[in-house]
Amino acid sequence: MKRWIAALCAALALVLGASCCAEEASSSAWVLDYYVDEFRLPTDEPYVTNAEPIIGIFSNSATTDSDLLVSILVDEDGLAIMLDEYGSSRVKNSYSSM
Numbered sequence: 001m002k003r004w005i006a007a008l009c010a011a012l013a014l015v016l017g018a019s020c021c022a023e024e025a026s027s028s029a030w031v032l033d034y035y036v037d038e039f040r041l042p043t044d045e046p047y048v049t050n051a052e053p054i055i056g057i058f059s060n061s062a063t064t065d066s067d068l069l070v071s072i073l074v075d076e077d078g079l080a081i082m083l084d085e086y087g088s089s090r091v092k093n094s095y096s097s098m
């Protein structure tokens with residue numbers, strides 16, 4: 001399990017120009033976290049995510065230049081991108097998975 005996390009961190013660092021290491025997650029742009037179960041308790045299924053959300057803006061027919069937060073999640077099954085409008089409301093079906 002740790003081998004794929006280390007390989008993933010190295011790949012992310014190369015692609016995004018950021019440092020990433022599961023053992024040094026506190027000083028990294030990336031952190032190791034765990035999915036939660038239906039009781040919101042951590043499982044043993046890890047994923048790597050950005051330590052701080054990527055901040056952007058979005059506009060649509062109801063708003064202009066509103067806050068948008070982007071989170072990237074990577075696990076052994078692939079990569080997902082999640083969007084939060086107004087800084088806190090998850091956009092329904094907004095995540096993409098590869």
